[in-house]
Amino acid sequence: MSGATSISYDDVVAWINTFAATIRAQKDYLTALDSAIGDADHGINMDRGMQAAIAKLPGLPARDVGAAFKSVGMTLVSTVGGASGPLYGTFFLQFGTATAGRESIGVDDVNRALDAAIAGIQRLGKAEAGDKTMLDALLPARDALHAAAESGASLEEALARMAEAAEQGMLATTPLVARKGRASYLGERSAGHQDPGATSSYLLLKAAADTWSGSASGEAPG
Amino acid sequence: MSGATSISYDDVVAWINTFAATIRAQKDYLTALDSAIGDADHGINMDRGMQAAIAKLPGLPARDVGAAFKSVGMTLVSTVGGASGPLYGTFFLQFGTATAGRESIGVDDVNRALDAAIAGIQRLGKAEAGDKTMLDALLPARDALHAAAESGASLEEALARMAEAAEQGMLATTPLVARKGRASYLGERSAGHQDPGATSSYLLLKAAADTWSGSASGEAPG
């Protein structure tokens, strides 16, 4: 979407659908990551939730971006359980609040929504950078998006930098010793494994970058 | 014991000790046989019983062959359990009754004792030839001993033929479908496996032949 500056309702739906498809494809991988330092359910949890979430999207009444995000958030809270349910639920609920009533959104909206989503996750889970959680993908991604927006990068470029930072953040969780979530019980043994939640968070932001690049406003890809 | 015609108290004790040592050496083998068509305890059961039996022998008051056999029989009944406990217990108790009060015994005594022992086993377990039990080693062995005695074979020769027949009987249990004991639950699947009880019975008679050949009356081998 070179040059595009706005993300339509359909783009948003496409993001959600792409993320759900990615989760389905990576379900076993995410669960395997969770086997190493958790309880072997992260892929299963996320897949259950995202399948339920996309099933509800076609039935939504208005082309309200915020309402779509809120529906996803509420569905995740109601179907995922575990740690990721409330956390990803909050992510989307906050995204929804930040974009309530909008038919399309721009990079600034994404910036503000991501800020709010991360703040919500931190309020709930009380984790910080370096605790080896999804925040280790989300926080650097937010910073990269902020920086890109400030430097006047295109939407496509900004999203690409965000996804790139999320990937780096995800990879950087490997050596960390977990201080939050189930992996923290392992102490030193949690080091040497990539965090499952950071991985799904990277996939989430990567799905946004992929879906919204090359899609002109109002055109859902694939 | 070329030419020897009599088996002393010490020979009897030597037989019991040899059998106990053989069982110990073959414990895992017997248990493995019992794994295939039973419940994986025959070697363990027999070893528990024979160790208890030989521990009692030195403490027996008189050099009474019958009393030694009875002690073994009672100890087996009291320590083995399962099917083999009462059956081998009966074997030795009957052996004891048939040789009560004797300081030494001859081939005729062994013949009669074996008859009584087998009768006792059949009274208790109600099995017949071909049921795939210890009787399939004991019955042909008894017949061979009878025939050898009638044909005037030496004690050594008679015992050798008895052990040889027991071995053949044991090997012949392999194709049989079990009709008694735990193996019978397997139906056709019991075919193709050698019976553990027939194997321990062969070892018992083989121990007699080995111990009593080459041992002169009153001299314990080894």
Place this chain on the structure above:
Amino acid sequence: MKKLINAPESAVDEELAGMVAAHGDLIRVIEPNVVVRVDAPRQGKVGVISGGGSGHEPMHGGYVGMGMLDAACPGAVFTSPVPDQMLAATTAVNGGAGVLHIVKNYTGDIMNFELAAEMARAEGIEVSSVVIADDVAVKDSLYTAGRRGVGGTVLAEKIVGAAAEAGADLATVTALCQKVQDNVRSMGMALTSCTVPAAGKPTFELGEDEMEIGIGIHGEPGRTRMKLATADEITEMLAMPILDDLPFRQGDSVLAFVNGMGGTPLMELYIVFNKLSQILKGRGVSIGRSFVGNWITSLEMAGCSITLLRLDDELTRFWDAPVKTPALRWGI
């Protein structure tokens, strides 16, 4: 072999010591390895004893106490106990009204209990025996040692124990036990083998996609090995031969007992129970009482068995009667 034991030789002894440490208010252990109800013998009460190899816990030691067994004789793992144990048990619980031996139909158990009964009678104690043989997986009893005693044993011990507690005499208690035997049928299956501690390796090997149908409770292989099936299919395979055997008829009320072999999570037993309840409904058989859990096991074997007991008022009443044992307790 991975087990929480110190040595195979001492496992049963230490287990019994642990049981006494945990349940000294209910049971004590006397030589040679007999679990006895703490207040036995009770004058004028029929004694009820049972026994069998260890490795089936909580059966039998866990069922000793008020309203169930007066004593239990645990043998070595999967090995019938010895007559000395049954004799000691019989003597310890004899309150002058005689003693019932509940015997599971295995060659070893039968012979050892028979020897013990003879010895006890020689000591002047009135003894009767009932043989439990409820496993429909064993066919053609002409060509086998006959049906094995499995899940029905637990139900018999509970029901008969209640009758003895209520003061029934030996003939009545014996007849009641026979009535349970006549109205109970079981069948079991395994997903995995178990490992006898002293043997150190699994009794049999099963492929990742295989199961054994028609197993007993001693880790012995079953009649058929087949491809793994769903819980619903397995429940059908176990329930149908049971239902057809007695046969259970439309209008019957049953005690439905889904048992785990030791290594099966309760979740799975309830999934089996769910299907069983549908099958029974389809046959017009109602579930009068339910019993779900690991009650007669084969060490850590994964698998299950189904037992159905046709109920009448008498059996139901004694099943419901108070019981207080280490493993089973209600009404008190």
Place this chain on the structure above:
Amino acid sequence: MKKLINAPESAVDEELAGMVAAHGDLIRVIEPNVVVRVDAPRQGKVGVISGGGSGHEPMHGGYVGMGMLDAACPGAVFTSPVPDQMLAATTAVNGGAGVLHIVKNYTGDIMNFELAAEMARAEGIEVSSVVIADDVAVKDSLYTAGRRGVGGTVLAEKIVGAAAEAGADLATVTALCQKVQDNVRSMGMALTSCTVPAAGKPTFELGEDEMEIGIGIHGEPGRTRMKLATADEITEMLAMPILDDLPFRQGDSVLAFVNGMGGTPLMELYIVFNKLSQILKGRGVSIGRSFVGNWITSLEMAGCSITLLRLDDELTRFWDAPVKTPALRWGI
């Protein structure tokens, strides 16, 4: 993966259907997957609810009934339930006297229960929560999510349930639950991993001669992997950190709870109990009450945990009080 299931997706639903088929006199199941005591809500009685991932059976659903829980929320296997379940449970059991949430200390459970409590309060229901965090294997709570809630949860549910049954108000029930939490410590170990049905393979791999010490109840690996040891050594490794932590002192009376992780035979649990009783004796701690069995499990995992609760008259009285649930029953 060998399990008695039809499909991983339907396992929990079918399990609950099976529970209702078996125990319809005690429990019912309402949407979305909440096990509710059949006579709830009871006017004027404080409601006590708990919940957590499935796979720990009989916890929690097996503990719903008279004298224990009013409702339980089973999540997917090893996954905390969702707030909708806790809200439905809270609403279903609210008899006007408020509802206590007994929450095990896991990030997911805490957050989901918090969301539910907020929603329930918004509906005008008084809700209090107590977090159970008794696992001494988790150290340095500054650098972790804090101690896990394990075996102490079962004891809390029983004791608090009895108090609520006896008519205690929400503040009293809440304080009692906190008192249990303050006086209970646990630690567990695994000989084998378990397999989450939907994952299809073991959560971790252990060598034939290895064990995990300090595991939780979700098949998560423990703090240390080490060479297999004897039951006595393992019991020491679990008991010592527990005894030192509170610390338990000479003269204390405890409820000693030896728990199986699902795939461990009772025989082995009693062997552990035997050693535990010796260790306690050596410390001058007496065993006031005993509890042995597979009460809080990790599917078919082999292993055990030890829980010690320091008793006083109040805790003992409520522990002894009648209870009638699918899994735990006495006194009635």
